[in-house]
């Protein structure tokens with residue numbers, strides 16, 4: 540089923556194929572010091588533990604414009620698939636991160652938009668699986684799974700984490716604000732078709748919002764669709780981080796629990812990520828910190844877990860960055876989130892790196 544290339548059409552240069560990370564050391568073949576950053580983290584993920592993120596599309600190129608998005612408004616709402624970032628530009632950076640000694644729980648294809656819009660996602664998964672022993676996760680909004688080519692392209696992933704935030708067309712338009720050519724039933728039938736063809740794990744996320752889709756009546760409607768999708772797990776999430784729309788508010792823990800119970804035993808409320816272990820980390824804390832915050836707002840705990848650096852050490856970097864407004868601190872409930880200030884030159888350059896990927 541997979542459209543991934545065979546060995547004779549590998550996208551890696553031959554010296555790398557002869558020294559794969561699987562069972563052997565890796566010597567770099569690229570000078571990646573001046574490259575754009577397509578790989579970030581590891582970031583603390585409440586669903587995947589320590590997740591090495593791979594950004595497959597330019598900043599906010601997405602088929603949706605969700606009201607709860609933590610990255611801001613969608614810049615380009617599209618369903619056009621393109622090699623936004625060729626796999627051969629991403630792979631060396633994945634290798635470089637691993638060479639630094641980082642050992643994530645998953646290599647996660649996700650990033651600043653919808654990763655299945657990248658038409659090279661299948662080749663990338665194939666090459667990672669061939670050379671690296673770390674499981675691959677695809678974090679997708681699931682909006683393009685009605686397209687059999689998209690379904691085929693992610694068949695080799697170990698786990699796919701799609702979203703289902705609405706149970707009808709009205710809710711879909713209110714919450715996800717999809718591209719005009721994506722209809723609710725088309726999207727959800729794509730999820731059902733994928734389930735039938737894919738042998739790996741599907742962990743479905745349902746993102747609930749206060750006063751919008753988080754009631755018990757909503758849960759009963761969701762349950763009908765979830766039974767048809769039949770994922771291994773259902774993750775109930777809410778807006779714990781700052782959302783693009785202020786009216787996209789989190790539901791209470793009690794409501795989350797009630798909602799979850801209605802969905803049955805596969806459903807679980809996602810609990811805040813806690814890293815118990817000491818992990819190795821990459822070399823440049825400030826650069827990793829700015830890369831992380833350019834993609835998502837994080838608490839001090841998130842940053843500390845993701846970068847494997849003690850909170851006191853992180854604060855030494857954060858304080859001057861807040862002082863000179865390179866990053867901002869935003870209160871959300873009882874938590875303080877740090878996020879990049881898009882008007883600062885350091886962040887403009889990080890974000891423009893992300894945006895400029897479209898030219899490759």
Ligand code: SF4
Nearest residue numbers: 601603604605608680
């Ligand atoms: S939350 Fe995900 S799917 Fe929704 S607009 Fe943001 S990047 Fe796109």
